[in-house]
Amino acid sequence: MSVTVRPRRSPAARRVRAAALLALGASLALGACGSGAPSDPVTADAAIDAAKGAAPEPVVPDRWPLTGVAADDVVNRPAVAVKIENPKEVRPQTGLDQADVVWEQVVEGGVTRFVAVYNSQLPTEVGPIRSIRPMDPAITAPLKGLVAFSGGQAGFVTSLADSGVQILSHDRGDGGFYRAKTAKAPHNVFGTLATFLEQADADHQNLPPEQFSFARAVAQSSAVTAGTPAASVAVHISSYSNPGWDWDAEAGAWLRSESGVPATAPSGARLSAANVVVVRVDLVDSGTVDPAGSPVPETKLVGTGEALVASGGQTLAATWSKPSTDAPLTLTAADGSTVTLAPGNTWVELVPNGSGTVTVS
Template identity: 65%
Template structure:
């Protein structure tokens, strides 16, 4: 029970009684009227009691991972085209990306759009050419995209999407041919810091968040509303069948290429806090690669079904994207936004006509 108000009230009553006694005595003696008694205000005590509690200190978070940090460095997102045929594995720097998108290209092989922001690798590669779906992936980042080259129509679309282009064919600094890894054209590598140093004023800001993140892994939507899951198998094509297995010790999903554990050249296992597997339409872009193979295009403007795995749980989702530069959104079965676990996210763009997504 507060003590100060009680004492204040007691003093007030004491002063009032004392004043009344003085008045009575004065009336009897015919002397001068006593001064009005001094009252004791309780306003200070009330103000203290009503003072608002200090606002909690919320640490800054990296926008592409949702992970907290002492400070978030202001720099643009860097999206890099990394290839993925068997002969180039393991890739360099892939384990340091914040987000990795996997897409099917000609011949059923896959390529990655690896997005860097919270970490700065010393080296990344092998780097290859752009494809028609890359503007829809990279445009919402509003940053830099690095690639070896590409058909002029694809390159123009990237530029029209508001991105700063770093092209080896275009003469951008930072690219080089690396000896002892693979024959050309599979040996283009780069120093990413060179790309960041060349960012212009229109592409210097940090990216907006691309996903909604829970504050903790335990508050992720798949954990709260999903079902138990230990393995996610994705058939991208007859050539590419990545598999993700939940690792309880690290709380991450570990990637394998088929039955072969996937690693970076550093030796680190490729891992993700979240894997987002989306059913997408794959259409003929109407173009061919230099070898004469039709170039497919993943259609990302639209909507579809998918699944998200976080921790040891999975959740069915609906995805939607309203325009090339709009962020792709994920909704739970009840229509609520999906919150991912803080950390690295891999996005598998699985052709709905020929691919499969299996959770077990």
């Protein structure tokens, strides 16, 4: 006896077929209630064609794309990347503890600045918000979302806008920015994520693509399955910036410090990460200077180099690669396999080759 197996239709195909059958049923019902003449086949065909041409609904996954965390309430909304400063006088910053991904980059004088990316969580406010730098397009373009900032050289702003993101600028009066009375300029610009999202145009309204590969569970992540146990990861970015990460088994997270001082949110809770990704990069002179006359450095993120991945209390050596500005950064293990991270938030440390160091203990 032969059995015919019909291929399973996708959800979108089933919706189209259901719509077509409903339209066909409606036309038959109208025909039956009329003069008794058979229904017009042209009308039925038109209804089916219309249903086929209907725009498909966005496919919302069951995991947040920037964290790999499973959820029943994943919302179809874009990522919002916000430039947040990091000199000692502004700590603790607002909203860093709720970012899906935080990139740390070195700017003038060895001070670092953050690109904090929000998607799965939306804190009420974020800041202090500062200006963009020449490496920001390579960080934000793969997200295909919004970038909020306050200030930046004209050439940097143009490059960011040309990278395909939607820019939200405090300087040009976009909504969502305000000056707090609790700090002095220029450290007093904060933002409201909900208002930023309200301004998303038609080309920047969907979930971001996945930026890293995630395991389904911490125990299945690459560092846990193939790495080496580690208690801490100490990073030397410059004489000013020395972030550190200590593994807390009870919390199941890496806890952040700034030059040995615990880094916290305004609530007092420690800043933490499920994953810490150290990316060794070349740091070059961008050919521009800031208002004080200091050279503006640029991190080169298109290319390839050494990386270190910390997840689940273990670390794994890896290679990073990024073929173009708008391509996500990929992580590859020594055996050629794609590195998978633990579900949760990720901090990316951009550590200069030559002057920067990474110490695992």
